[in-house]
Amino acid sequence: MATIKMTRGFRFGTTTLPDPDSSLTPEQVLEHYSQLYPQLRYGKVEETGPEGDVMIYTLKVAEYKQNG
Numbered sequence: 001m002a003t004i005k006m007t008r009g010f011r012f013g014t015t016t017l018p019d020p021d022s023s024l025t026p027e028q029v030l031e032h033y034s035q036l037y038p039q040l041r042y043g044k045v046e047e048t049g050p051e052g053d054v055m056i057y058t059l060k061v062a063e064y065k066q067n068g
Contacts, residue, residue: 004053011048012037012059026057033059 008019010029020032026045034040042062049056 006050006053006055008057009051009054010045010057010059012040016056017059029057030059 008022008026008029010017010019010026010033012033017033020029024032026047030040030043030045034043037059039061040059043060044062046058046060047055048058
């Protein structure tokens, strides 16, 4: 049985962003990309699943709800 080393990809909308540093947690990567994409500032990251040899994480913007 062969072992496959998975890399990480971070999807924001239709764009897949590269992993800036494999030692960072997915939440730290979200913080990193929030400097480039301010709408991610209060967002969250979800593990979507593997696509080939890439583990995909989805970066989502914060959902705001109106009061009333």
